Amino acid sequence: MNFALNRRLFLQASTVAGGGFMLGFALPGNEAEAAAAPEVNAWIVIQPDDTVIVRVAHSEMGQGAFTALPMMVAEELNADWAKVKPEFINPTEHVQRNRVWGGTATVGSRAVRTSHEYLRKAGASAREMLIAAAAQQWKVPASEVRAEKSVLTHTPTGRTLSYGKVASAASRMPAPKDVALKPHTEWTILGTPKSRVEIPDKVMGKPVFAIDVRLPDMLFAAIEHSPAFGGKLKSFDEKAVAKMPGVRAVVALADSAVAVVADSYFEASRA
Amino acid sequence: MLPIEWDRGPNGHVNHADVLAFVKSGLTATDPLEGASEGDVVAAIAKGAKVIEAEYHAPFLSHAPMEPQNATARVSADLVEIWAPTQNIEATLNLAAKAAGVDIGKVKVHPVMAGGGFGRRGGQLEYVPQAVELSMRMGKPVQVIWSREEDIRHDYYRPISSAKFKAAFDAQNNPIAWDTRIAGQSIMSTVNPEALKKGTDLGFLVCFTDNPYDVPNRRVDFGMRNTHVPVGYWRSVNHSQNGYFRECFVDEMAEAAGMDPYQFRRKLLANSPKQLACMDAAAKAAGWGRSLPQGVFQGIAQVDGYGSYVASVVEASVRPDGHPKVHRVVAAIDCGHVVNPDTVKAQTEGAVAWALSAALYGEITIKNGGVEQGNYHDYPMVKMAEMPVVEVVLVPSYDFWGGVGEPGAPPVTPALLNAMYKATGRRIRNLPIVKDSQPRSAD
Amino acid sequence: MITLTINEQKHEVEVDPSTPLLWVLRDKLAMTGTKFGCGIAQCGACTVHINGMAARACVTPVSMVTDAKITTIEGLSTDGSHPVQAAWVAHEVPQCGYCQPGMMMAAAALLTQKPNPTDADIDAAITNICRCGTYPRVRAAIHSIAKT
Known part of the structure; x- marks a missing residue:
């Protein structure tokens, strides 16, 4: 298996292309740097400063996926929730990596109920890999190492290492074949109220939506579709609007819609 | 304004009365x-000491998320970049690649949040290829924005549907038979016509194929009637229709049996412990049967769906003009494990507003083959002044993982209609309420 | 050339005087916090302050506000410290969040005029549409500010 090698090559390639995106939102000009640290597994990247990046494969539209899904990973990872940052997956990478992040369609109230098992297992598996890496570094049995709140502790001696210090070594550890998941009575993150991570940006009116994208030389288009379902475009009189301020073009889209392209949406929509 | 001539196509003559008659033909x-x-x-109905019948109807509905449909594309020689609200990033990716005629390796879907979705942006994302095509044509980045009118007139609507019920009781008023016919437009007719070739669309019959109420002889069947209007998923889609039909008719059955609607449900849910526990929690939190201000009445309903159980008690009064005022909604939800409790509460609160907008005002009608409504003035929403107090009670049973985005909505409408019936003595069986309510005679 | 005073800064824009303020903000000045929802003053997503009063930018011709003091969500505070923003975070008001800039601007204007609004005041002043249904939290957040 050379998956690990391929994965690293891929990450290098996707880092160049701007592979991953942090919350804070990736409109042009404020793209966060793609994570430089290696993946512990596909869901988790732990940076040297202990930031735990958790990949999110479902859309955020106010239903809380960006918080709830990382909570499930962080619970089993025994991560310090304050250091967890969600990051939206790159769908191109998702397809190229054989849909490594599972289902992405955010429909049918399904984000949590279809992914809870593999997300929690990803967290538990990474936790075991972190423990194994710390045990190797200390040359002690893994059973003497515990993981709590993003810190690994060698129980007999009290020595500690933060997750960020061993994440790179952990990424080279074999993933455990099977991991046990905690019973709900042992949860410390799941089931507790966590503030939704994107709310501070939203109350500032930050450009987190597609409609807020502004690019150099960008034009705007207004669309009119056939007023009846199944209707077809017969003709339009481009000359009637061609001289209106800001109007750049009138374009037929297939045979059922017309677009007016202009310098601003107002100029496109009134033409 | 750009003069455009349209050929309205083969359905350009179709009006709403035609659609209604066609859909309702499925009932018979x-x-x-x-x-x-x-x-x-x-056979059981033939033997019944008492038989009741009722017919219900639910209209087409639009999603109208606050962020209109839009997409921005920047197409260069070696990269197609796209920004668009979506509930399905793979669909965005594939549509952009196809429109540009490139491999997905040359497409970059930028992550953005969606200003609402509610099922509209699950896969029918025409605005994505539109932006790509226009960016290629113009040689510059292009942002396509659909006006609100284009959004409401070119949606994938919650299907139109109707229900016809018959229930029979024995001489001791025990229900012995329950027959249900659903008529309406299968979502598969739009989103996956291939699937329909295999037969029916059982998703259209939820709440009945899994009906928890114990009645010994039951049947549900489907008079499928697929119109030319595109339909799709919609927050709590089929549960919002069938939950309303079922829970209103259960109230009618309770009345026929001479029982309190809560106690009648309890009796028929004796073997459905999760539904029962959830409903008991809602009834207890609301104070079912408590003394209320004059003119205020309670209604109850429970619907499970999306892997979770929700029961709601609505307290409402009815103005002289027939319009309801909803004072309070108490919702109990069992979603198994609770991940983020405040999110469960927020989603359940939001589902109340979603359901009330639809129940009070929501209706898309057809004229000359297209949609008549176009914006929030003729497709109105509940606003602050009409929003009731909402109390959400979490009753997790910790042995499953349920959804929370949608299940809060379905019980709201029937619980409201059941409360309104107590206030007026008249059943509303057509939505929206503004169309079917009547001024009250002087009390 | 039209001169506008937005968030205490002067901006000069070359636009048709009939252009609604919304599109000047969004398309000419790239101030995208103010949202487009309906274009006909129904939804309130475009709510800004004009001389301290809540106004719907989608139907306000820019020529009408050349002498006015305009405040947008970007000007409510630079760091999220405005009491409305703080209360919105504390009550976890936003869901999708698209309507919330307008909702917050309407709430901020109300609280300026009526520091202790009643439920009826809130009902009358907050006529914005939220499809996610955040109304109970909007109400609670406004009341929490009034109490402080």
């Missing part, structure tokens, strides 16, 4: 598609 069709059946419903 003699060759319905099979749903589910237990016992012998026909």
Whole structure:
């Protein structure tokens, strides 16, 4: 298996292309740097400063996926929730990596109920890999190492290492074949109220939506579709609007819609 | 304004009365598609000491998320970049690649949040290829924005549907048979016509194929009537229709049996512990049967769906003009494990507003083959002044993982209609309420 | 050339005087916090302050506000410290969040005029549409500010 090698090559390639995106939102000009640290597994990247990046494969539209899904990973990872940052997956990478992040369609109230098992297992598996890496570094049995709140502790001696210090070594550890998941009575993150991570940006009116994208030389288009379902475009009189301020073009889209392209949406929509 | 001439196409003459007549013909069709059946419903009804019947209807509905449909594309020689609200990033990716005629390796879907979705942006993302095509044509980045009118007139609507019920009781008022016919437009007719070739669309019969109420002889079947109007998923889609039909008719059954609607449900849910516990929690938190201000009445309903259980008690009064005022909604939800409790509460609160907008005002009608409504003035929403107090009670049973985005909505409408019935003595069986309510005679 | 005073800064824009303020903000000045929802003053997503009063930018011709003091969500505070923003975070008001800039601007204007609004005041002043249904939290957040 050379998956690990391929994965690293891929990450290098996707880092160049701007592979991953942090919350804070990736409109042009404020793209966060793609994570430089290696993946512990596909869901988790732990940076040297202990930031735990958790990949999110479902859309955020106010239903809380960006918080709830990382909570499930962080619970089993025994991560310090304050250091967890969600990051939206790159769908191109998702397809190229054989849909490594599972289902992405955010429909049918399904984000949590279809992914809870593999997300929690990803967290538990990474936790075991972190423990194994710390045990190797200390040359002690893994059973003497515990993981709590993003810190690994060698129980007999009290020595500690933060997750960020061993994440790179952990990424080279074999993933455990099977991991046990905690019973709900042992949860410390799941089931507790966590503030939704994107709310501070939203109350500032930050450009987190597609409609807020502004690019150099960008034009705007207004669309009119056939007023009846199944209707077809017969003709339009481009000359009637061609001289209106800001109007750049009138374009037929297939045979059922017309677009007016202009310098601003107002100029496109009134033409 | 750009002068455009349209050929309105083969359905350009279709009006709403035509659509309604076609859909309702499914209620009497003699060759319905099979749903589910237990016992012998026909024989049991024939033996009934008392038989009641009722017909209900639910309209087409639009999603109208606050962020209109839009997409921005920047197409260069070696990269197609796209920004668009979506509930399905793979669909965005594939549509952009196809429109540009490139491999997905040359497409970059930028992550953005969606200003609402509610099922509209699950896969029918025409605005994505539109932006790509226009960016290629113009050689510059292009942002496509659909006006609100284009959004409401070119949606994938919650299907139109109707229900016809018959229930029979024995001489001791025990229900012995329950027959249900659903008529309406299968979502598969739009989103996956291939799937329909295999037969029926059982998703259209939820709440009946999994009906938890114990009645010995039951049947549900489907008079499928697919119109030319595109339909799709919509927050709590089929549960919002069938939950309303079922829970209103259960109230009618309770009345026929001479029982309190809560106690009647308790009796028929004796073997459905999760539904029962959830409903008991809602009834307890609301104070079912408590003394209320004059003119205020309670209604109850419970619907499970999306892997979770929700029961709601609505307290409402009815103004002289027939319009309801909803004072309070108490919702109990069992979603199994609770991940983020405040999110469960927020989603359940939001589902109340979603359901009330639809129940009070929501209706898309057809004229000359297209949609008549176009913006929030003729497709109105509940606003602050009409929003009730909402109390959400979490009753997790910790042995499953349920959804929370949608299940809060379905019980709201029937609980409201059941409360309104207590206030007026008149059943509303057509939505929206503004169309079917009547001024009250002087009290 | 039209001169506008937005968030205490002067901006000069070359636009048709009939252009609604919304599109000047969004398309000419790239101030995208103010949202487009309906274009006909129904939804309130475009709510800004004009001389301290809540106004719907989608139907306000820019020529009408050349002498006015305009405040947008970007000007409510630079760091999220405005009491409305703080209360919105504390009550976890936003869901999708698209309507919330307008909702917050309407709430901020109300609280300026009526520091202790009643439920009826809130009902009358907050006529914005939220499809996610955040109304109970909007109400609670406004009341929490009034109490402080």
